[in-house]
Structures are given as structure tokens and as C-alpha cells.
Amino acid sequence: MNSIDKELLIKMYMNMVKIRRFEEKANELFLNGEIPGFVHLYIGEEAIATGVMFNLNTDDYITSTHRGHGHTISKGAELKPMMAEIMGKKTGYCHGKGGSMHIADFKVGMLGANGVVGGGFAIATGAALAAKLRGSKQVAVCFFGDGASNRGTFHESLNMASAWRLPVIFVCENNQYASTTPYRTTTSVENIADRAIGYSIPGVVANGNDVFDVYEVAKAAVERAREGGGPTLIEAKTYRIKGHFVGDPEMYRTKEEVNEHFENDDPIKNFKSQVLRRGELTDEEMDDIDKRVADEIKEAVEYGRKSPYPEPEEIYDDLYV
């Protein structure tokens, strides 16, 4: 753990709490009718985006999923335009055209959430190809779900990325479910990382609820990619604490199953107990971060609420350059 100094610990904790509070707020605002559309929450999966992203630079690329708020925050996007976007406001990152499922911040290399499951594989592969052609040492990370690993684009992208030794890291967030479907009922392997062998690339399982484990596994993969070693497939095992989307009746699993995971394996609690035990951060330090995050969320909500909706004539903006 000596590669993680105190400053980084603080950043990691802050990032995870930011995601958690943002998502709790999004949940509340959706139920209040202030956020339209579909909202898929990242609660319980915070350690994955956090652990991966602190290995990346601002000019590295990521592709995200329908469950993209956590990736967006971790890559360095600001909460105000994020909140405005998911509320459908003009001041949002996409001027209200995208919403939760299509949030993006290209300034920080966040190439987009995606409403199409498995839509990110090829885009991340292409971003890595661009980096390789330019010789820029940038890398691309593709986040995707266990369900998405069954799309044809998974196979085509991993093969091409490996054959061309592209600097791309495929990060599977295995949260056990693809909407209502337990992944084992539709997926041929116990570990999605096992599929790496078919592409002659490393396949590594990480504990997706332990930010330190994710950080170390991602660090090795990112270094390998930057040095020209080609892609890695990481499978971060986690559990989806909330419904597939806000409003999901969750008829396919029991409350007990969910509570057991949340009580015993919450990535934020896991972080706290580890740093307290090792004496790396104090409760006071973390409480202070909690307060700062709470203020930032509050400001983001106010900003979103105060922002205007787009004007009708903006409907044709940005179709072409």
C-alpha cells in the first residue's frame, strides 16, 4: 500500500463519498419528479471508478455506461453541470440533450455514458488506436457491466485491441445482475476475466468493493498499456445495491440478499475501517470531507434547479458542426 500517500487517500475517500451523495440525491430528485428519464445508480460500486481513475491523467480517455455518474465524477467532471444535465437543463454538460444515460465531459476525456449496453467497447478501442497512432502515451479505459460482456462488440474489441496491442483497459463491473437477470444464468463463465485467455491478454479479478485492490490492479494494467504492452481485462466483483434503475420493483431478488451485501461489504465502510485500523486517516478528517461534499452537492442541486430549460429553437443546435 505504500504507493498511496495521505493526499491520495483523502482524494479517494472524497471521490467515493461524492459519488454516494450525488447518487442518493439523484434518487431523491428522481422520485420528486425533478429528474426525468431513466436513472441508474452507482451506489455500492464507487470503489471501482475511484480505484481505476486515480491511475489516469486528465488526457486519458474513458467510455462509460448507462450507470455512468460515478465514472463521470471520478474522471473529474463538475457536479453543477452534471446535475443540470440530468435535470434536462440548458446549463448541463450536453445542454439537456443527453440526460443521465448520455452524460459526457469531453474536456476531461470522458467520452460519454451510453444508452446502448456494450456501446463503449469499440469506442474505447478506437480512442486507444488514436493514442497509439499519435504515439501519445495516453490510454483508454472501457467500463462495462457483466451483462455487456455478452455483446458481440466485447469479442471484436478485445480481439482487435490485443492483435494491435492497443493501450486500452477493459474494466468489467460485475455487479451480479444485468437488470433482472443474475449474470450466471446467461453467462458462460464464472469469472468474466477468464475470457482474457481467448485474446492472449492478462485477465485479472479484483475485489470491486476494495478501492485499494482495484487501484493496484488498475495501476499494473495502466502501466502495461502506457508502455506498449497492450490491453488488460479487469473484472471488478461487486454488487448492485440499488434497483437496476430508480423505480425498479426488484421482483427478482430478496431484500435480505441486498441488505447482506450492503451491511457487510459496502466499499465506503470497507475503506473507512481499513484506514482507521492502519491509522492513516481519522474520523474527524473524514467527517470534515463529508461536510465539504454535502455542501458541494447542495450547491449543485441549487444550480440545477435555478438553471433554465433549453429554448425550443435549440432543438436543431449541434446536429452538424
Place this chain on the structure above:
Amino acid sequence: MREITFAEATLEAMAEEMERDPRVFVMGEDIARQGGIFGQFKGLPQKFGYDRVRDTPISETTIVGSGVGAALAGMRPVVDMHFVDFVGIAMDEIYNQMAKVRYMFGGQATVPVVLRAPDGITQSAAAQHSQSLEAWFLHVPGLKVVIPSNPADAKGLLKSAIRDDNPVLYFENKVLYRQKGPVPEDEYLTPIGQANVVKEGKDVTIVSYSITLQKCIEAAKRLEQEGINVEVIDLRTIVPMDKETIYNSVKKTKHLVIAHEAVKTGGVGAEIAAAVAEDVIEYLDGPIMRLGGKFTPIPFSPALEKIWPPSVEDIYSAVKQII
């Protein structure tokens, strides 16, 4: 007559056909455990088992492609696309395989597969979950395309689609699912390829289908108050198209407006307008008006989403413009 929802009507059609013919089975994402994201498959696995009502991986290409294969091998599969927006993932399986197998192999094979696909705008589902894509398939010889507007047709057309020995694409609007309408209790089929004159009139013909039909009826009511007598046609099937019903109406009213939610450019309305211009233009007393969605992806923000498709007002104004 009893009233049931559009979703319930499709469910009855599935149950009746699965009961009647053991070769019928259905597969798609989240249809068995969840009963479909719109409840349109609820209870089917309890009745017919998880073998015949299958949750698939997120593998649209193979869901559709294996439906074609199973059909070639003697089954009568129904495959569900979750949202029509994902149909492009299986596009080759549709236009190069499903549509061509019979003709290309000289009539040796039949492909009795039904592809069901929920479509349309609803509650800011945004650019990749809101589209209406039926026009793409109008351009592909070998497919049939149906698109019901009410529960009774939803049931009758789905049953006909399952019994048809040709591949049939069945587009079902997400907003319609929850709407109720009269559905006969006795068994019936709605024939594929027949439009329905839902309201007779003598001054202008409005052709529409699916959810937009309701807006046309609304517009017609307003026009009636101003003494304009509107004939409204529900197309119900896009391929094969019932041109005769459209032509007979146009010959009578001499005015034609076509409205749908799908993008106007290159839409079904373009094909209807071209056919009418080709075959019966001499009857027309004014330009043909087409209404459809704007030429942009469907925006997320409710402020923009609501102005994207044609409104009742747009349909009303189009009629006023040509009369």
C-alpha cells in the same frame, strides 16, 4: 365489450398461440423473470415454462439470428428486442438473413419468426430509447411489418404474425401498452395487410398509425367543429401496404395528410406520398402534407422532447393549409 390494456392484449395473443402450437416459443432480455419491462410477458413462464419463455444474454445479434435459425429448423420463434433502438445490433440478421433466406434459396425455406420491438417517445427516455424505426424495414423486400394502434388490433395482428410463414416485424408503442380498449373475448385474427378506416369523411384523408393516430383523431374533432369532414385511416400494416384503401379514400376526399412519430425525412409518409403521386395524382386538389418527427436525434430535456414529434396542432394546421 370488456376492456383490457394493449400489453394484456399482446399477452393473450402470446398465450393463445403458445397453447395452440407447441412450436411457438419466445426469447429476449428480462422477459421471463421480470415479465418484460412493460409487463408484456407477465405470467407466461408460469404457464409455459422457462424453456419456452427464455431470458437471453444481452446479445441482440444472436437473439435475432438464432430466431431465424430455429425458424428454419421447424420452430416458430418470437424474439423480443427490448427497445426497437437496439434493432440495429441485429441488422444483418434481419435484412441479409431473415428477409432473404426464402427467396435466395429458391423458396426451399420458410422463416416463421416474429420480431417484437417496443418503440416511441416516452418520458425523456432520450436519444437511444425513444425512436420509431419502422421505415428502415419498408426498404427491405421479404419482411412484413405491422404496427397496431389499439389493444384489439394488437392482439389480432400478433396472432396473425405468429401464424404467418413469413418473417414479421411487430412494432408496439410504449405509451400504448397501458391504454385500455375493447377486445373481443372470442378468438379472432386481424389480417396483415389491411388498413382500417377508423372515421369516414369526405373533405380530407389523414393516414396514420400507432400512437400518432390518436393525435389525428383529436385534430379531426377540431376540424369537424369548423365543418371540415375528415376521413382517418389507421394503416395497421406497413408492409404489405394497403394502397387500395388509401387510394379509394383519396379519390373521394381529394386531399391527403400523412402523420407519424418517426422522423419525417425518408419516413413511411414519403412512400405513401410517392405512391399516391404515382398512381392517383389526378384526383388530388392540393399538395400532399407529411408530418413526422424532426430531423434530429430525440432530445432528453422535457422542454425539447415535447416539441419533437408532430402535435395535434401541427396536424390541424396541415389540413387547414391544403383545404
